[in-house]
Amino acid sequence: MGIIGSEIKPFKATAFKAGEDFYEVTDADVKGKWAILFFYPADFTFVCPTELEDLGEKYAMLQDMGVEVYAVSTDTHFSHKAWHDTSERIGKLKFPFLGDQLHTISKNFDVLREEMGLADRATFVVDPDGVIQIVEQTCEGVGRNANELTRKIKAAQYVRNNPGQVCPAAWEEGEETLAPSLDLVGKI
Template sequence: MLQVGKKVPNFELEVYYPATKSFGKVSLEDYMKERRWVILFFYPADFTFVCPTELADLAEYYDELVKLGAEVISVSTDTKYTHLAWQTTEKLLERVRYPMGADPTGKVSRLFGVYDEDTGLALRGTFIINPEGLLVGSEINYYNVGRNAQELVRKMKANVYLMSHPDEACPAKWEEGERTLKPSAELVGRVYEALKV
């Protein structure tokens, strides 16, 4: 399984593009050439119950994530054809415009440690890859707990900020424009004071 802070090896996925109702292929290598952030949003299966609520929630924040320089790819072990059928029939997915990745062999799901060998499905995994190809964010939930895309946006904003301010750190619940921390000997035991100044 990949570790946060390590380089992600190249992978490819066949995708369904809801915006154009077409199929294609994406690779991490191509996104890295474009200096893009990549957010992989694994979910168990099309035509299920929690999954459409998550993908609809993610669609609400897609434009904001794109403005931050990211491409979002939802991924399940379904085929691209199943993605097309699901996205065009499930009303919750009407606003989905990000690519929907097909991983029927589980190869990419295994790479990220979300593949469940007992079911052949992917757990709910969210992974943020920076433009240098490093895994900087990782979250895995079990099947029955949906995620919050608003928190994903917050984490993306923090990661984008920290990429250009590597000597700083973002505290809990940090929002864009708020005070950050600069780790140093003087800060040890004095985080309260640093945040209240």
């Protein structure tokens, strides 16, 4: 079975979040709401801070949509704090960073590059039942786009809340959706 439609596996990690003490996050904490697990290769790198800053600019809107963001790398929570304290871009971010130095989460989501001990650049959107609904993975040098991720989450939430409806390509909130049926076969 592919990863889409599968339930997230158990994990436990120490998180760093600006203005808070270190704290534990588990798979149980992710369930019950929409969540993004945003894997990136490493702290103190180059493409990663641009992606994380882009996602941070959408964080308040994502929270309003009932979505929590978890940034995940194989660095420790101490490294996350040091990066937050020294990088202007990372210092602005309000979402939690999970330390995955034992590689449990990266292995659970099949994004660990074993030979390097680093996670791939990958995004997983998990629904309130803990089921993976969206996956995006890019090569090392290609950053992700938070606008497109937000659009996909809105579509996934719409489909969840409107059984029998699907969102066509490039669908934006408020646009027409489709109700798959025999009547539509060959007419789209």
